[in-house]
Amino acid sequence: MKKYWKIITNEFQRHLAYRANIVSYSFGHLFEIISQIVIWTVIFQGTSMIKGYTYPEMMTYVIIGWFILFATSNYGFEERIAKDIHQGTLSNMIVKPMSYVRYIIAVSMGRVVIALITVAVIETVLIFLLRNKIIINLDPATLLLMLFMLLVAFFIKLLFSILIGLIAFWIIEISGTYFSLNIFSKFMSGAYFPMNLLPAVFVNISLFFPFIYTFFIPLQLYLKKITLIEGLRGLGVELLWLFLLYLLIKLVWHFGLKKYEAAGV
Amino acid sequence: MKTIEVKNLSKVYEYYKKQPGLWASVKGLFKREKLFTEAVKGINFSIEEGELVGFLGPNGAGKTTTLKMLSGILYPSSGEATVLGFTPHKRQKEYQKQFALVMGQKNQLWWDLPAMESFILNKEIYEVSDEDFKKNLDELVGLLDIKDILDVQVRKLSLGQRMKCELVAALLHKPKILFLDEPTIGLDVVAQKNIRDFIKKYNQEQKTTIILTSHYMDDIKELCKRVVIIDHGTIIYDGALDDLIKKYAPYKVLNITFNDKGVEKTQVEKYGIIQKYNQYAVSIEVNREEVKKVATAILSSDLPVDDIMIDEVDIDEVIRKIFKK
Structure with missing residues (x-):
């Protein structure tokens, strides 16, 4: 385990060297949230309720959602894996007594720390500034459950990225696939807008994908639109997905490596 | 093992x-x-x-x-x-x-x-x-x-x-x-x-x-x-x-320098394969076994020999020959 800890700290140090870059990223993210706040504020001037959401609820959805989105993000691991495979850097890894997939997971954990701190600072400022417009829920059980859901969400999204990255064993250029799948997964998670703005059939379909549990469900819990029990069930489904993705990665890795060993890609 | x-x-x-x-x-x-x-x-x-x-x-x-x-x-x-x-x-x-x-x-x-x-x-x-x-x-x-x-x-x-x-x-x-x-x-x-x-x-x-x-x-x-x-x-x-x-170059190279008026190509051709020729310096490929004999023959001939050296073939040369095949 010591080796993976060293990978985490190495990646953390590496990113410390690029702190300006991370701050720049957060700057861009800030504009995303501002545009969301503007749109919803304008829409709610003509009405007080949209599909069961009040203005404070919608603002909460946007502001807390922004934090969730970036706290569970892994910042482009698909391309990192694709690069390792195509440039043959993978060869250097697989001759060592170490698991490549675990290596990637460790790197992502090291990478996310600084981004998480930056986002948390910005989020705190935002909540403070908009404290009169949003709903503050400090119920410990809810927050604890949310924390767990987000932790699992981080790994679900990471494993999903790894899975897409591994497609590079068969496809030379994955950026198109990865771009579309990322937008699809963001849409299905409810990060663009609450899922229940869509007809019920869409919500029902999205329950069969892992993404909704990484964003929409934890937010519903926070907004008290679902009960703790329903939240716990969400966590259960998340864990199931995590396990499933893990198995899928094992399978894809196994066959991908066969191809890599055969062709050197 | x-x-x-x-x-x-x-x-x-x-x-x-x-x-x-x-x-x-x-x-x-x-x-x-x-x-x-x-x-x-x-x-x-x-x-x-x-x-x-x-x-x-x-x-x-x-x-x-x-x-x-x-x-x-x-x-x-x-x-x-x-x-x-x-x-x-x-x-x-x-x-x-x-x-x-x-x-x-x-x-x-x-x-x-x-x-x-x-x-x-x-x-x-x-x-x-x-x-x-x-x-x-x-x-x-x-x-x-x-x-x-x-x-x-x-x-x-x-x-x-x-x-x-x-x-x-x-x-x-x-x-x-x-x-x-x-x-x-x-x-x-x-x-x-x-x-x-x-x-x-x-x-x-x-x-x-x-x-x-x-x-x-x-x-x-x-x-x-x-x-x-x-x-x-x-x-x-x-x-x-x-x-x-030894295997790929069964010959050595005789590098000979001449003084006076130098030599004509025809005068040295009989000793082996000419690699390089000018009037005053000639390189000749000679089979390993015969190299001493040939060197002695050249020295005792009436050619105006100034210096003679027996060299091993350059390994780069040998490799190049192998890959060209």
């Missing part, structure tokens, strides 16, 4: 052919012509513990493919390789802890961090104890003289310094076998020599078995007693470097 034993090892790569042009690209979406190349064709060799063997061959000869099979990156299409009693492509941890692979064109060091961080990571990966780590590191750092650059970010190092650090990273766990794939590629002559000297010394002191591929003749000449020449996937020579010259 031999350290490395290779029997009928072959590797076939699949690839697809694509005709030029737009229409062919569209057709290629539905039907592609699959082709095969045999990168390595049933090679056999074995290597003893502590040997330093050079793999020599032009680009695409199969050197790197062979190393990749020995290190377990590629699995053989047929035949088998056994290294330290292990089958490499099973990639067992016990095997992986006993060898290292250094590829001149791919680095394993963390680009944005000082080399030291990568060393510590390798220490953890290979489960080297603190004492051994310190001891090995001091030794390697001393041998390569890189104490000053350990705390500099790798991307700020020169190619030569980086290669030294790559070697340290690879040797910290004291591997029994070291695969070096083009370790001197792209380096200037001084850096090349530094790396070479280190490899030589390390092999002598540690008795590490080393396979080195290179297309720089100097690497092979200086380091390897034994050389394996690969071309088009087959081994065309395996043996001592010295014997190679």
Whole structure:
């Protein structure tokens, strides 16, 4: 385990060297949230309720959602894996007594720390500034459950990225696939807008994908639109997905490596 | 038991052919012509513990493919390789802890961090104890003289310094076998020599078995007693470097200088094959057995000989001839 800890700290140090870059990223993210706040504020001037959401609820959805989105993000691991495979850097890894997939997971954990701190600072400022417009829920059980859901969400999204990255064993250029799948997964998670703005059939379909549990469900819990029990069930489904993705990665890795060993890609 | 034993090892790569042009690209979406190349064709060799063997061959000869099979990156299409009693492509941890692979064109060091961080990571990966780590590191750092650059970010190092650090990273766990794939590629002559000297010394002191591929003749000449020449996937020579010259160059070269008015070409042609000719200097190829006799004949002739030297054929020349065939 010591080796993976060293990978985490190495990646953390590496990113410390690029702190300006991370701050720049957060700057861009800030504009995303501002545009969301503007749109919803304008829409709610003509009405007080949209599909069961009040203005404070919608603002909460946007502001807390922004934090969730970036706290569970892994910042482009698909391309990192694709690069390792195509440039043959993978060869250097697989001759060592170490698991490549675990290596990637460790790197992502090291990478996310600084981004998480930056986002948390910005989020705190935002909540403070908009404290009169949003709903503050400090119920410990809810927050604890949310924390767990987000932790699992981080790994679900990471494993999903790894899975897409591994497609590079068969496809030379994955950026198109990865771009579309990322937008699809963001849409299905409810990060663009609450899922229940869509007809019920869409919500029902999205329950069969892992993404909704990484964003929409934890937010519903926070907004008290679902009960703790329903939240716990969400966590259960998340864990199931995590396990499933893990198995899928094992399978894809196994066959991908066969191809890599055969062709050197 | 031999350290490395290779029997009928072959590797076939699949690839697809694509005709030029737009229409062919569209057709290629539905039907592609699959082709095969045999990168390595049933090679056999074995290597003893502590040997330093050079793999020599032009680009695409199969050197790197062979190393990749020995290190377990590629699995053989047929035949088998056994290294330290292990089958490499099973990639067992016990095997992986006993060898290292250094590829001149791919680095394993963390680009944005000082080399030291990568060393510590390798220490953890290979489960080297603190004492051994310190001891090995001091030794390697001393041998390569890189104490000053350990705390500099790798991307700020020169190619030569980086290669030294790559070697340290690879040797910290004291591997029994070291695969070096083009370790001197792209380096200037001084850096090349530094790396070479280190490899030589390390092999002598540690008795590490080393396979080195290179297309720089100097690497092979200086380091390897034994050389394996690969071309088009087959081994065309395996043996001592010295014997190679004897086998492929059954002649020596007589370099003769003349004074006075010099000589006519016709006057020296009878002694052997003329390699170079001008009035005052002639190089003649003469069979090994006859070289003394011919030299004596020239000296005792009435030609105005100023100096005569019997030279061994240049190894580069020999190799070039082999690859041209």
